[in-house]
Amino acid sequence: MNFDIIIIGGGAAGFFTAINAAEINPHLKIAILERGKEVLTKVKISGGGRCNVTHAQFIPKELSLNYPRGEKELLGPFHSFMTGDTMEWFQKRGVELKIEDDGRIFPVSDDSQSIINCFLQEVERLKIKVFKGEAVQSFQQQDNIWHIKTKNTDFSAEKIMLAAGSNPKIWKLLKKLGHSIIEPVPSLFTFNITDERIKDIPGIATEAAVKISAKNINLASTGPLLITHWGMSGPGILKLSAWGARALETLDYKFELLVNWLPETTSEEILERLKELKIALAKQQVLKNAQFGLPKRLWRNLAQSVGIERDTTWANLNKKQLQALAKELTAGIFQVNGKSTFKEEFVTAGGVDLKEIDFKTFESKLYKNLFLAGEVLNIDAITGGFNFQNAWTGAYLAAQHIAKD
Structure with missing residues (x-):
């Protein structure tokens, strides 16, 4: 199955990349591959089922201080896309947000389903294909085309985005390609x-x-x-x-x-x-x-x-x-x-070494047309919506670059 862009991982970063890329360039054929039976499972349980979308800090430097790993690297990206942009993005698509006393930002509905419905409506509107139960077994680049094998299907695409979270299997495959992986340990x-x-x-x-x-x-x-x-x-x-x-x-x-x-x-x-x-x-x-x-x-x-x-x-x-x-x-x-x-919100410190990523585009420095965003990278934050903001920022900046012909 041939696509222009394939996104591995049907979570926050994966959906955000796909939607933003498709909006910039509607002619692109985009697919999301999710290994599980459901997509956006972390979005569903976040914030006790309310989805803590981001945090009310509107100065890039101050926002970056909430990342034990990634503080320096995210400072530049936050100047391009951060909290206010995230809020505007969701509100433009009919999801009203509110800021609570402690700075956490939630949908007014107090229900993560509002965020999930927004994403599902957008992928349908933009004709993005979503494949569930497609656990990736390998991916490699030949003649500038990425070939991805899952348990059931062979896919190919010019560009791929890895947004598979802290999935050890994906880290293993990246290691095979020559990327350095910082061994994960629990955080939060x-x-x-x-x-x-x-x-x-x-x-x-x-x-x-x-x-x-x-x-x-x-x-x-x-x-x-x-x-x-x-x-x-x-x-x-x-x-x-x-x-x-x-x-x-x-x-x-x-x-x-x-x-x-x-x-x-x-x-x-x-x-x-x-x-x-x-x-x-x-x-x-x-x-x-x-x-x-x-x-x-x-x-x-x-x-x-x-x-x-x-x-x-x-x-x-x-x-x-x-x-x-x-x-x-x-x-x-x-x-x-x-x-x-902490609750079901399992977060790890670890992932792809940040030295190997171009933080202007979230592209791998080792492979052209290989992009990475979210928890697959060695970035994590304290609790309060910051891990999602990392996903939105990385996915948005990658989408700008991915969507170019």
Whole structure:
């Protein structure tokens, strides 16, 4: 089966490339090959089924800072296509978007199906062929034509786009062609912690940002923290997991986590404040008087962990207890023993070495008319719509080049 362009991978980057290329040049014969029974499966589950399309950061430099791998390389591309362009693209096609308080951008419908329907309508309108159940077994270039073999069919095209995500089989085939692959490790994961201080309070979240750092590694992040049945999650933890993806993998995800529940203040300042509370709240029970905006049950557990008993009043706190509480609030140590995947949104750090890609066009530097976008590259981001923005940007810029005759 002969086409002008074949896109391997029926996900976000694949569909976005196909639609944009077909709009620029309607005469092109374009096909998308998807190995699974369904297309756009990651789009469907993203953001808890709401599809976190992108993030409300409108300055290229600031946007690029959310990519532990790809920050430098994406800066140029973001000057050509980024958040505002993404929003305009979807809104032009009838998908209204909204910005939430934390900066994440979703369809107004709160349903990822809005994005999927938009893509499916566009491929139909533009007569783009979508083949499902076509797992690619090989691709090679002969006389400037790409030959692709799947389990069922032989395809050929002048240009191909690899948008197959973190598919090990595609990485293997690229390696065969001479591309360097950075071995993948998980990114965006939560921490497994068994600790009396958090054992009985899953679901408790801090409204304010918490500072967390991996002890003995130069790794820290700030953000709200969520206590779960298996340990800790929330934006602060996920950010740390993304930036520390490789370092934490070398530690087998066993390390000490330092938690500062009150990062805006020092341990000394907290101690002074506790001494003031000892006088101001003299007759009240410490455990029943949550301070510093911390959730009541979290405050109770942290206070108990330094030996403060149920009926202890503020007046009865001794110097040692005050010092221990100040330290617990600003430098609590938790032992991490393993990780868990964040929801179903499995993201990896790894993929095609970025030195081998031309970031003006997202074309391979090793092969003419071979383009790559999305997670197939060694690019990943923190949570919040940034991984999708990488897919939209790469796919859009590649499409501009692919669509040229």
